[in-house]
Each structure stands twice: as structure tokens, then as C-alpha cells.
Amino acid sequence: MRVGEHFCPGVFHAVQAKDGLLIRIRVPGGLIEPNQLRAVADLSHSFAGETIEITSRANLQLRAIRNQDLDQVIESISLAGLLPSPQHDRVRNIVTSPIAGLDTEELFDPRPLVHELDRQLRAEPAFANLHPKFSFAIHGGPRRFRRDLDDISLEAASFDDSPHFYLSIGGTSSGFVVKRANAVECILAAAKMCIELALESGAPVRAKAIATISGTLEHITGALSHLLMASPVEPPSPIVNEALIGIYPTAQGGDRRSIVPSVPLGRLTPGQARYLADAANEWEGDLRLAPWRGIVLGSIPKSAVNKIVDHLHTIGLSCEGRDGFQGIAACAGNNGCEASLADVRGDAASLARRLLGHAAPSGWTVNLSGCEKQCARRHGATAELVAGPLGYTLNIEGRRVASDCSREFALDVVAALHENLLSEVAAR
Numbered sequence: 001m002r003v004g005e006h007f008c009p010g011v012f013h014a015v016q017a018k019d020g021l022l023i024r025i026r027v028p029g030g031l032i033e034p035n036q037l038r039a040v041a042d043l044s045h046s047f048a049g050e051t052i053e054i055t056s057r058a059n060l061q062l063r064a065i066r067n068q069d070l071d072q073v074i075e076s077i078s079l080a081g082l083l084p085s086p087q088h089d090r091v092r093n094i095v096t097s098p099i100a101g102l103d104t105e106e107l108f109d110p111r112p113l114v115h116e117l118d119r120q121l122r123a124e125p126a127f128a129n130l131h132p133k134f135s136f137a138i139h140g141g142p143r144r145f146r147r148d149l150d151d152i153s154l155e156a157a158s159f160d161d162s163p164h165f166y167l168s169i170g171g172t173s174s175g176f177v178v179k180r181a182n183a184v185e186c187i188l189a190a191a192k193m194c195i196e197l198a199l200e201s202g203a204p205v206r207a208k209a210i211a212t213i214s215g216t217l218e219h220i221t222g223a224l225s226h227l228l229m230a231s232p233v234e235p236p237s238p239i240v241n242e243a244l245i246g247i248y249p250t251a252q253g254g255d256r257r258s259i260v261p262s263v264p265l266g267r268l269t270p271g272q273a274r275y276l277a278d279a280a281n282e283w284e285g286d287l288r289l290a291p292w293r294g295i296v297l298g299s300i301p302k303s304a305v306n307k308i309v310d311h312l313h314t315i316g317l318s319c320e321g322r323d324g325f326q327g328i329a330a331c332a333g334n335n336g337c338e339a340s341l342a343d344v345r346g347d348a349a350s351l352a353r354r355l356l357g358h359a360a361p362s363g364w365t366v367n368l369s370g371c372e373k374q375c376a377r378r379h380g381a382t383a384e385l386v387a388g389p390l391g392y393t394l395n396i397e398g399r400r401v402a403s404d405c406s407r408e409f410a411l412d413v414v415a416a417l418h419e420n421l422l423s424e425v426a427a428r
């Protein structure tokens with residue numbers, strides 16, 4: 001076990017933050033069992049500041065843990081089955097659609113591949129060398145959710161009767177597809193080559209970094225040519241970059257629904273998490289963490305939806321998309337980070353209060369960061385607020401519009417922008 005400040009957190013790599021120790025728990029594909037979420041809720045209540053954070057790679061984060069409680073926290077996480085291979089504690093990022101297997105537009109359910117990829121990753125000690133941010137993505141297409149930084153991704157392709165996946169490395173389309181039967185072998189072989197190339201070049205073990213080295217992509221696809229074929233279709237399908245909120249039909253037929261609540265700033269209380277877990281158990285549904293820092297309560301009988309949605313509303317998890325929080329992300333801010341120059345979480349909540357009662361315009365994304373490091377950053381954001389010593393820097397659609405401005409001014413501008421965008425939509 002390590003405790004420190006300068007590495008990416010895991011369960012065995014607790015990071016010392018302003019509010020205590022912070023750990024990150026791997027949840028491949030965001031596919032968490034209800035009883036596992038319940039166990040994390042109990043831990044959060046007893047040891048971790050009553051907050052469960054959902055990360056942008058659909059893992060979980062606990063913070064504000066005291067040093068003397070860390071051993072017990074680790075043991076409980078292990079007992080919940082969330083630490084299947086201590087060696088691979090930080091080899092954790094497998095992203096898939098949070099409505100995989102439920103999506104009515106999906107070509108193939110990618111979850112069996114997610115499980116198989118996770119099993120094989122954990123079986124191979126060499127993969128413990130992957131960078132903790134190294135991210136695999138497997139999507140069943142044609143709908144997927146925006147991820148800027150996936151290292152190796154597979155996107156379902158439809159062009160004949162046999163299932164294929166389009167391969168991208170370091171965010172660059174390879175021009176090749178792989179059969180579903182070879183998909184896991186291909187993605188792991190590519191990852192292994194990334195490790196080898198990183199060792200040779202001194203680059204970080206991230207496909208994004210390695211792909212910038214001239215000829216790398218050709219080298220990897222050449223070595224994998226026995227698994228690949230040139231793609232006869234245009235890659236990949238359009239990216240859907242918005243969070244889902246609301247009630248959605250499922251591919252299981254007419255009587256099951258997915259319930260997708262808003263999770264303000266990606267944080268659940270233990271009570272909220274317990275209710276979601278209990279609802280999934282009671283109605284034989286399932287749970288998926290979402291890369292927009294949300295959660296999906298999947299496969300719920302239609303007859304139970306209203307009752308669940310009403311209760312979610314009473315505990316602060318609205319499904320109406322009008323709580324003002326949709327699209328807003330904030331970093332740890334003053335409470336959790338020594339570097340923070342503003343109460344960005346408080347300011348994010350103030351902004352949400354200004355927007356309360358209104359739906360978010362299409363693509364609405366606001367990032368609030370407590371310093372120049374911009375941990376809350378998502379590329380292509382509608383608005384970014386970055387705290388400095390003299391106030392916020394405000395960027396709108398990537399362009400700086402104000403520096404050193406007060407929180408009131410920055411929030412007013414963003415709220416006015418929100419109103420304008422909604423007016424434009426209404427006028428069409």
C-alpha cells in the first residue's frame with residue numbers, strides 16, 4: 001500500500017488530499033452489482049465523508065478517509081469483490097456505453113467483451129505496467145458517448161452478417177476492423193505493443209502519446225495484420241456527447257425501462273446509492289456508472305417506474321433534466337484540494353440554482369476548475385471557468401471572453417448564455 005500526493009489514485013495508492021485520503025475503485029465498464037454499490041455506500045457513510053464520486057471513466061472515488069481507517073476500507077472493498085487482482089488495482093479503465101444491452105439502436109451488446117477483456121487483463125502481470133489513465137473503450141454502436149481520451153477503442157461496425165469492430169488507437173482511426181471473435185485478442189495485443197513501444201521510447205504508456213511517434217500506428221496495425229482487415233465502412237459512428245436524463249425504453253421489449261437520474265456534480269450520498277442499489281435488487285434491474293459522472297438504473301419493470309422516479313426526486317436525483325446541474329462539472333475545489341483558488345463546487349451549485357427549472361440546451365457543457373490545471377476540463381465545453389488569484393477566467397466555446405472576473409459576473413454571463421441558447425432553439 002502506498003500513500004502519497006503525486007500519483008494517480010487506486011485502492012492501494014491512496015492520495016493525500018486536503019480533506020483526507022482519496023482512493024479510486026475500479027469498475028470495468030461501469031458495470032457495478034447493486035450489492036457492491038451498497039457496500040461502497042456503507043463505507044462512504046462510515047469512513048469517507050458521506051460522498052461517493054463517479055469519475056469520468058465510470059469508476060468510483062472515495063475521499064476524506066482517515067489514515068487509521070484505510071486498512072478497513074481496503075478490506076471491505078476487497079470483500080465486496082471490487083479488488084479482484086490487487087496487482088491490477090490501477091489497470092481499471094474499460095469504458096462502454098452505460099446503456100449497453102439496453103440500447104434499442106445497438107448493433108451488438110459489448111458487455112461480454114468487457115468482462116472478457118477485464119478477465120484477460122487481470123490474468124497477465126505485464127498489463128500492470130499500463131498507465132493508470134490508460135483507457136480501453138468497447139462500444140456496441142451506433143450510439144456512443146463522448147470520451148476524448150480513450151487509448152484503444154473498438155466501435156461496432158455493420159457491413160455484413162458477421163460482427164466486426166472498428167479499431168482506433170490513441171484517438172486515431174486505424175482504417176481496419178477486427179472480427180468480434182478476435183476483438184479482445186486484438187485490443188490486448190495492441191496494448192502490449194504500447195507498453196513495449198513506451199519502454200523503447202521513454203514515452204508514457206498511453207496510446208495517445210505513443211501514436212504521436214512517427215510510424216507507430218502502421219507498426220502496430222502491421223503486427224496485428226493477421227487479426228485485421230481493411231474496413232469497407234466509414235468509421236466510427238457519430239459521437240453522442242450528452243448525458244442521458246429521463247426514462248428510456250429498452251431493447252428487452254415493451255415492459256422494461258431504464259431510469260437515468262441527474263447526479264449533481266457526479267456525487268452520490270450513501271442514502272442515494274443505497275436506494276439505487278435496493279431498487280435494482282427489488283425490481284431485478286441493474287446498475288451502470290456512466291462516463292458523464294452519472295448512473296443508469298437499467299431494466300426496471302414499467303409498472304415500477306413512477307414509484308421509483310418519485311422517490312428519486314425526493315432524495316435529490318431528479319429525472320426531469322431541469323435541476324440545473326445537467327452538463328455542469330466541477331473539480332474538487334476548496335474543500336478537497338490545496339491548490340484551489342475558488343469554491344468551484346459552491347459556484348457550480350449557484351449556477352445550477354440560476355438554471356433551475358430549465359432544460360439544458362443541446363450540448364450544454366460547463367467546466368469549473370479551481371486552478372490552471374483544469375481537472376474538470378472536458379474538451380469542446382460550452383463554457384469554462386478557471387479560477388486564478390484575482391478571479392475567474394471565462395472561456396466561451398474555447399474563446400477567452402473575460403479574465404480576473406468575479407464569480408457573480410462569470411455566473412451571470414453563463415446563465416445569460418444558457419437563456420440565449422434556449423431562446424434560439426425556441427425561435428427555430
Ligand code: SF4
Nearest residue numbers: 331337340370371375
Ligand atoms: S483543477 Fe486545480 S484546484 Fe481543481 S482539483 Fe485540479 S489541481 Fe485541484
